[in-house]
Amino acid sequence: MGLMNRLGTVFKAKANKMVDKAEDPREVLDLSYSQMQDMLRQAKGGIADVAAAKKRIEMQATDHKAKVDKLHSQAQAALQQGREDLAEKALQRRALILEEIHGLQPSFEKLADKETKLIANKDALERKIQAFATEKETLKATYTAAQAQTRVNEALAGIGESMGDVGVALQRARDKTTDAESKAAGLEDLIQRGALEDLTGGSGDDIDRELAQLSASNNVSSELAAMKAALGTGTETKKIAPNSEGTK
Amino acid sequence: MKIRILNEGQFEVSDALIKELNQLDERLLAAVNDKDKGAFASVLEDIHVKVVDQGRRLPDEYIGPSDLLLPDKDTTLDEIHEFLGDEGLIPG
Numbered sequence: 200m201g202l203m204n205r206l207g208t209v210f211k212a213k214a215n216k217m218v219d220k221a222e223d224p225r226e227v228l229d230l231s232y233s234q235m236q237d238m239l240r241q242a243k244g245g246i247a248d249v250a251a252a253k254k255r256i257e258m259q260a261t262d263h264k265a266k267v268d269k270l271h272s273q274a275q276a277a278l279q280q281g282r283e284d285l286a287e288k289a290l291q292r293r294a295l296i297l298e299e300i301h302g303l304q305p306s307f308e309k310l311a312d313k314e315t316k317l318i319a320n321k322d323a324l325e326r327k328i329q330a331f332a333t334e335k336e337t338l339k340a341t342y343t344a345a346q347a348q349t350r351v352n353e354a355l356a357g358i359g360e361s362m363g364d365v366g367v368a369l370q371r372a373r374d375k376t377t378d379a380e381s382k383a384a385g386l387e388d389l390i391q392r393g394a395l396e397d398l399t400g401g402s403g404d405d406i407d408r409e410l411a412q413l414s415a416s417n418n419v420s421s422e423l424a425a426m427k428a429a430l431g432t433g434t435e436t437k438k439i440a441p442n443s444e445g446t447k
Numbered sequence: 448m449k450i451r452i453l454n455e456g457q458f459e460v461s462d463a464l465i466k467e468l469n470q471l472d473e474r475l476l477a478a479v480n481d482k483d484k485g486a487f488a489s490v491l492e493d494i495h496v497k498v499v500d501q502g503r504r505l506p507d508e509y510i511g512p513s514d515l516l517l518p519d520k521d522t523t524l525d526e527i528h529e530f531l532g533d534e535g536l537i538p539g
Contacts, residue, residue, distance in 0.1 A: 327508060330507075
């Protein structure tokens with residue numbers, strides 16, 4: 200016996216448990232119907248959760264990408280000031296965040312894929328529920344016929360199998376959500392714990408601070424130069440003044 | 448016979464195709480037992496293509512059980528073990 204046989208048997212066994220519990224399979228028809236609707240609600244809830252998680256991760260990624268861009272311009276600014284060491288520091292941090300972002304991408308893609316499948320499953324379940332709503336009433340009305348009893352069991356087995364299928368899609372989407380979220384949280388954690396500390400955060404950024412100090416000291420030097428020049432110019436003007444007056 | 452591909456829907460397949468699939472299915476189970484990811488993925492792909500190309504997809508409105516259940520291409524070996532649960536893979 201191969202794998203497909205075994206898996207089929209496992210799914211069937213689960214569906215049969217449901218039928219065996221009830222004395223009258225007609226009750227199970229109604230019970231199955233409400234279970235299907237419950238499963239549909241769960242699937243819809245699962246889709247909403249996945250969408251929310253995707254949104255959160257996307258926003259985090261946008262945030263991190265902004266940090267990457269900032270570090271790049273910081274490195275450029277540092278180089279312009281002749282501070283290669285500072286530029287290197289900025290680029291190292293940038294590489295670290297980029298790596299984290301790239302690490303997040305595959306989990307995010309898997310999550311998106313599972314979401315698509317879950318939506319397809321949900322749609323199929325919706326159609327099945329509609330069809331079942333009609334069929335179960337017919338089956339209940341004609342149940343006394345032996346033929347109908349067989350059909351009831353078949354329908355229930357089919358329903359059990361479909362619900363198992365949707366359950367798998369739901370579980371997978373949840374797993375991928377957890378996976379992607381924990382990766383995103385890992386990056387967040389890394390930044391907060393200090394491994395990537397200071398690399399961005401608006402005012403507390405050490406690279407920014409150093410750059411600010413650099414430009415402050417540059418300002419001081421250029422002011423000094425300007426003052427010296429002014430003094431120099433002052434004496435020069437005095438010298439030039441008589442000549443220029445003389446030319447007039 | 449009817450085959451459900453996990454997360455993809457149900458397919459009606461001919462008896463002739465079932466014979467072919469059974470042979471591949473044995474190899475699939477062997478790959479699971481050997482924990483051979485590469486073989487598992489490639490045999491699964493083969494079966495998948497045959498079922499989808501040569502089978503007839505049943506509408507979502509169809510309400511009935513399948514005879515066989517084929518994992519979809521995303522299914523991992525861990526998941527297979529999880530599905531089979533305590534029953535394990537060793538026959539008998």
